[in-house]
Amino acid sequence: MSDSLLWSIVLAVSVVVLALGVLRGLRRPRQGPTVPVPLHLDERARSEISALVATDQKIQAIKRLREESRLGLAEAKGVIDHWDPATTGTPEAGPDLTDLESTTRAVVVAQGEVAAVKHVRDHTGWGLLEAKRFVDRLDGV
Structure with a gap:
């Protein structure tokens, strides 16, 4: 077996291992604090x-x-x-999200809905779907 073929195999295996590691990292859920949603319940x-x-x-x-x-x-x-x-x-734990609601509304007006979803994710540790639902539920957005 020639040296160039051996190096090609090593390189191909390395690329596959690296790609699998990246994909595994992308599937991993975001870690962060879980923050309760402000509840308006009777x-x-x-x-x-x-x-x-x-x-x-x-x-x-x-x-x-x-x-x-x-x-x-x-x-x-x-x-x-x-x-x-x-x-x-x-x-029993977590801050009241009333301030998050008002700041998120301001972000929607100033920068758009995508920036607002990112803002919510950064402040709560929620995934994309939960943050999008939170932004969608805000009154007046």
């Missing part, structure tokens, strides 16, 4: 969801929260994971 819904969380019925709690808030699955799971049933559903 007291009845909050107490129902709190009761479900308190009795460790998280799937039913996620389903009920999605019915009331129109959140995506990942967003609703993040909220339920931080739900504190002792305080009737006040999330």
